[in-house]
Amino acid sequence: MNVKNIMVIGAGQMGSGIAQVCAQAGYSVILNDLKPDFVERGLSVIKNNLSRQVEKERMTAEEMETVLKNVTASTDLQDAKKVELVIEAAVENMEIKTKIFSQLDEIAPEHTILASNTSSLPITEIAAATKRPEKVIGMHFMNPVPVMKLVEIIRGLATADEVYQTIEDITKTLKKVPVEVNDFPGFVSNRILMPMINEAIFTLYEGVASKEAIDEVMKLGMNHPMGPLTLADFIGLDTCLYIMETLHEGFGDDKYRPCPLLRKYVKAGWLGKKTGRGFYVYEK
Secondary structure, eight states: OOOOOEEEEESHHHHHHHHHHHHHHEEEEEEEEHHHHHHHHHHHHHHHHHHHHHTTTSSSSSHHHHHHTEEEEEOGGGGGGGSSSEEEOOOHHHHHHHHHHHHHHHHHTTTTTEEEEESSSSSHHHHSSSOGGGEEEEEEEOOTTTTEEEEEEETTTOHHHHHHHHHHHHHHHTTEEEEEEOOTTTHHHHHHHHHHHHHHHHHHHHHOOHHHHHHIIEEEEEEEIIIIHHHHHOOOOHHHHHHHHHHHHHHOGGGGOOHHHHHHHHHOOOOOOOGTTTSSBOOO
């Protein structure tokens, strides 16, 4: 299928990043969210990202203007009538995602592919909310989207081969590396990453070492660019907890039980960098 027009739902950190890379690849992009303020915030993030590229002389001012012209603001889901691909990047919540996909199924043309940027939720279940499960697929981008090369492409139970191929081809035009993954909780990235982060939190909880020591061991001993507790703060402790709960529920295995300290921090509102405090304290 020839895709020229893409709608991105959710103008937060992930959605604005996805919209940016799609616009840079020459696609006409509709960036959609519930309120104009949310969309404007997303557009300003894109503009700031591109401005830094111009400052570093990786892009000309003219190229930046062309990219910005490729993005249109939207607060109306009816705009899905105009596109061949929708990439949903809303909050990581099954009820919200299935509601969006059910609405999109009614609005978008029959040929439109519906993709989700979910980081852990089953694509098969999301697809079941539509009458086109063969056209539903997962596109899990990594954060920050403009920098990170990987996209996990997740087939649902009914995803058609030609839909998979179309999404793989589009991923390559975005200058990303597609990796095919089957539909299991957490896919590959978060099934491996989140238990490691959770174990680091248990290590702190049990008093084995300080947070600084745990991060230092993983950075210097395992050559990780960032320690697991710092990484958890950057991801958001609420997101980490939600993914661990998804793994725990999906596999029914206690090795995925979220650490009580993680739950405690989330209940306290210490969600990491975005709230100014998680395992570390950040200046707003």
